[in-house]
Amino acid sequence: MKNTGVPLYHPISLNRDYLAGKMLEKFGVVHPKPWRDFSMERRVQVREAFLSAIQSLEESLAAGSPAFLLDHAGWAQARFAALRFPPDFAVSFFRIFKTVLLVELPQDHRKAAGTFAGKAVSAMRSTAGGKGTSPDTRSDLSPAARSLLKALLAGDRDRGMAVIDKALAADTPVREIYTGIFRPVLRETGRLWQQDKATIAQEHYVSSEIRRMMDQLHDRIAAAGGTIRRQKKVVASCAGEELHDIGIRMVADFFEMDGWDVYCTGANIPAKSIISAVKDQQPMVLTLSITMPSRLPDLHYLIRSLRADKDTAQVKIIVGGFPFSILPDLWKKVGADAVAFEAEDTVATANRLTEG
16 A cells, blocks of 8 residues: 555444444433334334444544544434434434443444544534534536436436437537536435435436436447547446446546546446456556445455555556545545546546646
């Protein structure tokens, strides 16, 4: 790994099931009446919330920063409000979370975990009304984006495709369809799910249909990249067991529109297969995407493996995805060469890294 002067990422694995069980026990002791009144579905939701919080804590400990836990706490608070938990539930939840950690964690993690959890409690208490805030996904949708979202949430594939056909008929460039329609619709769908205004099935349907529309636009993308050839190759992939591949496929399409030779592996690719692809394709750049902090161990392992192999050590690695917006220097901690947050920025960064 490169010496960047930034503390490196060190994966942490806690016994989530054990800790979540202890947290549920503690909740029942501290709040016996609410716990008795909770339905089985409610109890399962609380357990899953503890498991998710523990996973976010792992990533905060691994990165040496409370950022991941604090981001998750804000998300969880908004989610609790959407699911109509009591107004003070989030504060109580993270107090119990902290109390159990200070008793059950190994001594080498206890102090940092207690500090991070204490910051989460303070953040919950400082949020007026206990409603939390959504991640930065709210956006002002264009008329076309709003029409597409409405159609897809209703399960109307034909009406959704008609929106894109209309944009194409008006000579809207494919890249503007991506940035001005597809991207905002995906973000808004995620926000609606968090607020319990869209189901998981709807969220998956919207993603699936946009992915299908992207496939249908690919001939236009290939034509857009035909006027300039950069004699540069990029491998684009998700890291490890990451299942969300729309983002990396958008990145791949933008590279193709910029004249790059693109080798896109998509989602859920084992590290050894990505390493083999880099050896076989010999790209100048490798772009890696993850959507959740829980995928960081896979990404970290992959980059370490690439750097340790003389045949792949020199490839320029650009990382992207939501976790890197939470912690600005995370890309340095995992050993990448750069970070980019949107497809067009990734291409610009790759061109900068390969100048000359």
